[in-house]
Amino acid sequence: MTDVLVSEFLKLRTVRSTTYLLLSLVLTLAAGALVSYLMTADYDVQPPDVQVRFGAADPGMVVLPFGQFVLGVLGALAVTSEYGSGMIRTALVSVPRRKSFLLAKTAVVGGVSAVVGAAITLLAYAAGELITGDRPKPISAYDSFAEAAPTLLANTASLTLLGLFGLGLGFLLRSTAGVLVTLCGLLFVIPGISLLLPSPWDDRVYSVMLPVLAPQLAGELADPPLSPAAAALVMVAYLVSVLGGGMVALLRRDA
Amino acid sequence: MIEVRELTKRYGTARAVDGLTFEVKPGYVAGFLGPNGAGKSTTMRAILGLDRPTSGEALVNGRHYAEIKNPMHHVGALIDAGAVHGGRSAYDHLHVLARSNGIGPKRVVHTLEQVGLAGVARRRVGTLSLGMKQRLGVAAALLGDPGVLLFDEPVNGLDPEGIRWIRHLMRDLAAEGRTVLVSSHLMSEMALTADRVVVIGRGKLILEASMQDLSDRFQRDVLVRTAHRTELTRALERSGATVRQEDGALAVQGITAHDIGEIAAHQRIPVHELTPRSASLEDAYLELTDDSVEYRTEETAR
Structure with a gap:
């Protein structure tokens, strides 16, 4: 099993797509920092009554949604690039135990997503603190690291979730394009549409959408539809259904 | 040792393989012949556990392939030279496969030299010619020094030198006491390589015989x-x-x-x-498979 794990990690490391995806995250961090910097510069020249109505200059606002998408793609490519190229047949001939195969990929994608997710979350936080300096709220997002910690943890959890979610979708759909469309729909399109539903279904459906799980998990919303525990359960449900479905597809269907 | 027993594989209503039974023993090159669409690749995929048989079974050394731990040490397979991620280097591709079966980097380097790809080890697989990819596929099959080898159409895309190389390689592997099954749709190729042939058409066994018997018969x-x-x-x-x-x-x-x-x-x-x-072996083969050719061209006017 260790051999398969190391092999899967090598696979991820030895393709250029991984490098490009990580680079795009660095660019996102830079873009987030730039937005924060411009907001802060604007804040400094405004009168106090306007200053109190500012939003937080938090690079995480830019980094989180884009990071979710990028890690979803990273997870998906770990499978769909193999189906797309035919490598899956070579891979399954060398590792014919399909459960081990899926578990190894899950561990590697989960681990990498967690590490990358934690890194970009912390970097975004640090950049925000550096840029806003000793300015008070609301332009500064947090007064202390302790205050920020739940949000940072929740964001890392949601980034990890998206990596694994992309992987599961990859096993289910076997197509890079298919996963990309599904991810875009679930992250960027359907949440907006769900708000058009008649009350109370708008809030109910919106609250279980992928992008709004992290803030509810952190407990940072005033009156959230989901408690942190409920948000965590929904996240687990997403994981189990998509990875379980992916496992069934891998075990049942011919490669 | 490869045993295929009453193997049937249906895709929808089409029977790709239909009650096929044959076996391949160690020590000789077995040619696996049939026209395009006869079910050769499907049979090989079933042997390797990629496709689940509709009924019947295929065993390697008495076991189902999917149950073998670190299978590359027992079975080497070249199924499709194109079935690789084009973005990895030749070395990385083999390294990844080797690692999954606990095979070290030294063996990877050795195998690359053995197939004549040492010079392009760092090149991305996508930039290699079809012939080089075939050699890479052969290298992957040889990584674990296995006792059973399956090659699906290994000469496709190889130049004359490469064809001769692979012919010798297969004969050497068989002479070392390994089990070697090679598929092809070209009788002329098998006439030079194989000691025995398994001829199939429309998923059914047409003939299993030694090369000598086949030519005597015709x-x-x-x-x-x-x-x-x-x-x-x-x-x-x-x-x-x-x-x-x-x-x-x-x-x-x-x-x-x-x-x-x-x-x-x-x-x-x-x-x-x-x-x-x-009759030339070519004629013999055409006569045998005449009823089972799936994709036929209209007789061309001469």
């Missing part, structure tokens, strides 16, 4: 030239042969060249030529 007739056609014809017909005139010579069936010579000598008839003619 022995056609003996061409005899003599100035005394009438006398010789009479003598041969008396001993039960069928004789036909052909361009001033005799085409004799139902009797061996050896006996024809004896009879002619006995009758004191000088014979100028005595040639046993067999």
Whole structure:
């Protein structure tokens, strides 16, 4: 099993797509920092009554949604690039135990997503603190690291979730394009549409959408539809259904 | 040792493989022949656990492939040279496969040298020619030094030097006591490589035989030239042969060249030529698979 794990990690490391995806995250961090910097510069020249109505200059606002998408793609490519190229047949001939195969990929994608997710979350936080300096709220997002910690943890959890979610979708759909469309729909399109539903279904459906799980998990919303525990359960449900479905597809269907 | 027992694989209503049974033992090169769409690749995929048989089973060394731990040490397979991620270097590709079965980097380097790809080890697989990809696929099959080898159409895309190389490689592997199964749709290729053949068509077994039996079976007739056609014809017909005139010579069936010579000598008839003619293996193969060709072209006007 260790051999398969190391092999899967090598696979991820030895393709250029991984490098490009990580680079795009660095660019996102830079873009987030730039937005924060411009907001802060604007804040400094405004009168106090306007200053109190500012939003937080938090690079995480830019980094989180884009990071979710990028890690979803990273997870998906770990499978769909193999189906797309035919490598899956070579891979399954060398590792014919399909459960081990899926578990190894899950561990590697989960681990990498967690590490990358934690890194970009912390970097975004640090950049925000550096840029806003000793300015008070609301332009500064947090007064202390302790205050920020739940949000940072929740964001890392949601980034990890998206990596694994992309992987599961990859096993289910076997197509890079298919996963990309599904991810875009679930992250960027359907949440907006769900708000058009008649009350109370708008809030109910919106609250279980992928992008709004992290803030509810952190407990940072005033009156959230989901408690942190409920948000965590929904996240687990997403994981189990998509990875379980992916496992069934891998075990049942011919490669 | 490869055993295929009553293997059937249906895709929808189409039977790709239909009750196929054969086995391949160690020590010789087994050619796996059939026209396009006969079910060769499906059979190989079933042996390797990629496709689940509809019924029947395929065993390698008495076990289902999917149950073998670190299978690369027991079975090496080249299924499709294109079935690789084009973005990895040749070395990385093999390294990734080797690692999954606990095979070290030294063996990867050795195998790259063995197939003649040491010079392009750092090049991305996508930039390699089809022939180089075939060699890379062979390298992947050889990584674990396995006792059973399956090659699906290994000569596709190889240049003449490469074809000769792979022919020798397969014969050497078999001579070392390994089990070697090679599929091809070209009889001429198998005639030079295989010791035994398994011929299938439309998913069914048509023939399993040694190469020698196959050519004996398609022995056609003996061409005899003599100035005394009438006398010789009479003598041969008396001993039960069928004789036909052909361009001033005799085409004799139902009797061996050896006996024809004896009879002619006995009758004191000088014979100028005595040639046993067999259908070429190519013809034999076409005749065998004639009923089972799935994709046929219209007869071209000559």
